[in-house]
Amino acid sequence: MDKVLMTLSLKDEDEAPYNLPDLPQYFATERNACSLIGRILSPEFQNVANLILDMPRKWQKVNRVRGIALTRERFQFIFLHAHDLQDVLDKDLGGLIGHVELVAFNPEKSQRQDYVRVKIRIEVAKPLKKSRVLNLPGGDQTTIYFFYEKVQKRCTYCQRLTHAKERCPLLVNIHNRQVTQISSNHLSQSSKSNPILSEGDPLFGVLQEDQVGINHISGCPRIAPEILQEMRNYLLASSNKERHVREHIVIFSVKEAE
Known part of the structure; x- marks a missing residue:
């Protein structure tokens, strides 16, 4: 697209649609093969520009990935190497609600913390659950509580990720x-x-x-x-x-x- 823009002229009076040349130099398939495209959940309180600056550092991929602001809400990261993209996918992304991917608990080893860290996939349009009641085999009940890591923005009233409390x-x-x-x-x-x-x-x-x-x-x-x-x-x-x-x-x- 950047090469196409260089061929355009704003001096022309003709308002007819511009035909994109079907030439190899205009193809960007290979350049964008290792791409990650996404969007922020709460544009009023999140900034794409800050995200583009912060994510390579958080991923520990500085100088190996570059970000592009596609719109006010959407972004693209282009990785130099496919293994870096796969590493990020394995760490951060998910799509199904409550799907457990990993439980960091080994019953054969000592447990020093009073919690268990679990990796799950969640549906961002639904509220984050705070707790869940379990019925025990003997007839008793107990409650487990959820605390979320790496969740930077959410509504503290309805627990959804798509807006802040001010816009709930x-x-x-x-x-x-x-x-x-x-x-x-x-x-x-x-x-x-x-x-x-x-x-x-x-x-x-x-x-x-x-x-x-x-x-x-x-x-x-x-x-x-x-x-x-x-x-x-x-x-x-x-x-x-x-x-x-x-x-x-x-x-x-x-x-x-x-």
């Missing part, structure tokens, strides 16, 4: 529900302290306060004030004989609208 969608949903609940309580208290239908109102006893109050979801009146006034005028314009019939018409109309 679960916390955002909880916050939104709390805000909605507070708003609903405030509107409810406001409607109770300031009723719309008083005893002298023609609609008092005909409609309920929760039918004419504030909608807690939208924050707007359930029935517009001008509509309520038209209903009042409609009832006030009736005779004593018609009043009962008109009240039923108002009640039916509101229920039908609901």
Whole structure:
């Protein structure tokens, strides 16, 4: 691709697609044969440039691998030797959830630590488990706890690797529900302290306060004030004989609208 860019000219007025030459000098298959391509899990809190600088040192492959930032999230490492690439693959990468690859425990030797180191493959989109309850053959139970090494970034709330706590969608949903609940309580208290239908109102006893109050979801009146006034005028314009019939018409109309 770098050779192709050198042949391009920005002076041309022609906007037609550029045809990539099908020539050997433009092939990069051999150059990229020993490549490792991946992506970071949390772009907002991780940096591809820092990763490209740090990983050769962590792999102990300085001057034997070079990194390329493909996008803001994706990267490529090109190794000089295939055995270096295989060494990195054997050390760091995995794809299946909870697949145990190695248990660093030998029952024939002394165990000085109070833990056992296990190499597993995990699915990064799922939460990291903190513990697991085991049912013992005798009927008892015990709990084993997991502590993760080489995990640099994760959400401390939901234990997922794809974001940090500041961007956790679960916390955002909880916050939104709390805000909605507070708003609903405030509107409810406001409607109770300031009723719309008083005893002298023609609609008092005909409609309920929760039918004419504030909608807690939208924050707007359930029935517009001008509509309520038209209903009042409609009832006030009736005779004593018609009043009962008109009240039923108002009640039916509101229920039908609901």
